[in-house]
Amino acid sequence: MSKLLSLCIPTNGIDEVFDVLDSIYCQGISEDLYEVVVTDNGADFHFFQKMNEFVSLHSNCIYARTSAVLFANQIECFDRATAPLIKFINHRMVLMPGSLAKFIQFANDNLEEKPVIYYANGSLKTNELVELSSFDSFVKTLGYQSSWSGGLCIWKDHYAKTDLSAGVNRLFPHCDILFSQRDSSSYFIDNRRYLDELSSGHSKKGSYDLFEAFAVEYPSIILDLYRDGDISSETLLSVLDTNLSFIATLVFKFLILKEPCSYDLSRFSDTVVVFYSKKRIYERIIGLSFKKVFGFPE
Structure with missing residues (x-):
């Protein structure tokens, strides 16, 4: 079977990435069903060496260094994804047991219809799974949560049609992707928890305003x-x-x-x-x- 899912992990070369990778590969899912794409805009040679060693052990893991600045690294990572469904994974959030299988199952079950899906990870006061019929209701239900890149998921076909020629928002490039899907007949918000944040506080989360x-x-x-x-x-x-x-x-x-x-x-x-x-x-x-x-x- 062809790969169904691309897990995209843009990073600036922090060691927590290896905890994230371990949380993915320890779930025992066949590497033929998914790929992991890591793009690195950091400058840590030790991280570079460790990633190359990791890639040598996993044929479905892609690692690339990039000069993309700040959050533009997210776009770089998505551009390298090849599977039908692309899921953003924050480099400080590990997958909970069973999460990978559920992501892949969603991809397999919806290959034809390709509904819009956002993974809110338990952050909303809604049911575990909400289906909405309009973009307006989708945006309203998400509220400010749409500012969180960690919930982003998009079909490769839809991403390929997204016009990013004028550039992307320097702080919220994922919003350009998420909000490009304005004419779908079906929107899903999955509010179940699939990810667990590694405890690192806010002391190393970037120096942006x-x-x-x-x-x-x-x-x-x-x-x-x-x-x-x-x-x-x-x-x-x-x-x-x-x-x-x-x-x-x-x-x-x-x-x-x-x-x-x-x-x-x-x-x-x-x-x-x-x-x-x-x-x-x-x-x-x-x-x-x-x-x-x-x-x-x-």
């Missing part, structure tokens, strides 16, 4: 969907509201509690006023804290 990303860039992407007529005003406001709650948690963690992180936080005051305001953010922090203390549903 955190609040530019989530308070300016991501809301702008959602606004463009509305301007293009692909989502309703109700969905626009709903996603912006869930994103406000997410920003509030970031402010609480990194600016109030001062948890260690590698992000650039210096432009908080300039960026949060583009779509929101400091007042709304701090009101949301108070509201979320109140609900948590008294056990009310958020």
Whole structure:
């Protein structure tokens, strides 16, 4: 049987990748059914050596070094995938037992219809598996979760038709891919947990401007969907509201509690006023804290 699934792991050469790879290969699935693609934009020669040793043991593992900057490495990885279904795997998230078989089963069962699928990994307050009939309802149900690249999955045929000629968003290239699927008749959100994050905190997760990303860039992407007529005003406001709650948690963690992180936080005051305001953010922090203390549903 031909390979059904490509697991794409873009990385900057961190050792956690080998934990991710081990979690894939320990599941005992025939290597004829899937491939693993690792693209590396780091500069660690030790990592390069270890990856080459790993590839020599697994015929279905592809490793390539790249000069793609930051999140553009995701696109580089997808470009190298060859199987019918492409699944993004974050380089700090291991596959839980049985996950690989379920990904492959979905690919095999849906080769003809090719519905849009997003793996929310238990992050949403929805049923385990939700089927939606419109792009608008898909975007609304995902809320700010669509900003998470780890849930991305796309059929190779659909990816090949995605027009990326004008370039991709430098912070959210996966959104260009996810939101290219606007005319499907069937959308699935799988909210079951397939991945488990390795505990590394936020101290080594990149030095990009955190609040530019989530308070300016991501809301702008959602606004463009509305301007293009692909989502309703109700969905626009709903996603912006869930994103406000997410920003509030970031402010609480990194600016109030001062948890260690590698992000650039210096432009908080300039960026949060583009779509929101400091007042709304701090009101949301108070509201979320109140609900948590008294056990009310958020």
